[in-house]
Amino acid sequence: MTAQPGFSAGAGDALGRWLDHLRALDGAADHTLAAYRADVAAFLGFLSQYHGEGLGLGRLAQLGPSDMRAFVAAERGRGLGARSMARRLSAVKSFIRWLADREGFDPTAVLATRAPKHSRKLPRPLSIEAAGAVLDRVEAQAMEPWIAARDGAVVTLLWGCGLRISEALGLRGADAPLPEVLRIRGKGGKERLVPVLPAARAAVTDYLRLCPWPAEPAGPLFRGARGGALNPRLIARAMEQARMALGLPATATPHALRHSFATHLLAAGGDLRAIQELLGHASLSTTQAYTAVDTARLMEVYAAAHPRA
Structure with a gap:
């Protein structure tokens, strides 16, 4: 995956390799991969704007609770619903967990981030x-x-x-x-x-x-x-x-x-x-x-x- 506006070629390549991993080993469907790509790219793009600099792999290894709180607040502020926010955070955590295993850093600050509470929609079956x-x-x-x-x-x-x-x-x-x-x-x-x-x-x-x-x-x-x-x-x-x-x-x-x-x-x-x-x-x-x-x-x-x- 090539570099995108807001984050480095290294971060973009890592995102691409993670998606390849999901496709090859987990059998993720194309529409699922597209959703994951959009969610993580939104996260990387936010961090670059938040810090005012291109985002490389080294910076991802240093993410703290304040970064995650700011991301959640920004996404919620622009109208992202609680359910969609939970899905986005799940994709981000999965990506960071995978990256931490390969780069050797502690992902606790990201993995500990809690998604906003949302009420589970009950299925609506027919009689x-x-x-x-x-x-x-x-x-x-x-x-x-x-x-x-x-x-x-x-x-x-x-x-x-x-x-x-x-x-x-x-x-x-x-x-x-x-x-x-x-x-x-x-x-x-x-x-x-x-x-x-x-x-x-x-x-x-x-x-x-x-x-x-x-x-x-x-x-x-x-x-x-x-x-x-x-x-x-x-x-x-x-x-x-x-x-x-x-x-x-x-x-x-x-x-x-x-x-x-x-x-x-x-x-x-x-x-x-x-x-x-x-x-x-x-x-x-x-x-x-x-x-x-x-x-x-x-x-x-x-x-x-x-x-x-």
């Missing part, structure tokens, strides 16, 4: 009845029978298997017919095994039977109208049409079906760690958000039904 109604509506609203079957198969995978939309649309022709257990490569290149419900397998089989484009092993499983890879926006649009017809809130998106998968499993007595594995969450704390959702739902039922409420 079982609403999710079922969405699937029925999506399968019925397209004019072309094969497109209706395609859209129905995709949303069935989202709700029935807890897939991300990118994971569902990343399936290839070689994955068909779907097995009882599907190997999914998720965020960061991490693989997980996901059981496939008979209904999901049947939906994909029905779509392939109607699809005018032959399934090619290396080609996309789900096709657009012209035979290319299906654009995720088309599934979002199908969900939008379905939720408007059913009177559901704007939170009824394709990703809400993945949330619904987890919440419905938990409500039925599913083990939290098993759900973590099925979703491909790196941290159990991410999955634990669903316990808050389920508790909130139970409290709503309690308040509405208890005779002394």
Whole structure:
């Protein structure tokens, strides 16, 4: 990576090498790397302006608490939200930790910086009845029978298997017919095994039977109208049409079906760690958000039904 305005070629090269490390060893996705690049470049650019000089590796090794407080204050002052600030600090800490290992300095001042507190947004799942109604509506609203079957198969995978939309649309022709257990490569290149419900397998089989484009092993499983890879926006649009017809809130998106998968499993007595594995969450704390959702739902039922409420 070449030098950028505000910091030295050495700092720029270090940033580039760190991103290469994440790509090669951690399998970070391109959009994740782009976000990390922007976050760390913003940090390096701020430090150069703050100190009024070009920023080299030696200066990075001398960062103190005042540097970090000034950075957080400046970012918050220009309107960066608490959640975005936490993500930016996470990228900066990861970069400085990596650099400290190679340059032999103490990164404690950076790593000890606390992000502003922010309230975790709870997932907004659909009820079982609403999710079922969405699937029925999506399968019925397209004019072309094969497109209706395609859209129905995709949303069935989202709700029935807890897939991300990118994971569902990343399936290839070689994955068909779907097995009882599907190997999914998720965020960061991490693989997980996901059981496939008979209904999901049947939906994909029905779509392939109607699809005018032959399934090619290396080609996309789900096709657009012209035979290319299906654009995720088309599934979002199908969900939008379905939720408007059913009177559901704007939170009824394709990703809400993945949330619904987890919440419905938990409500039925599913083990939290098993759900973590099925979703491909790196941290159990991410999955634990669903316990808050389920508790909130139970409290709503309690308040509405208890005779002394």
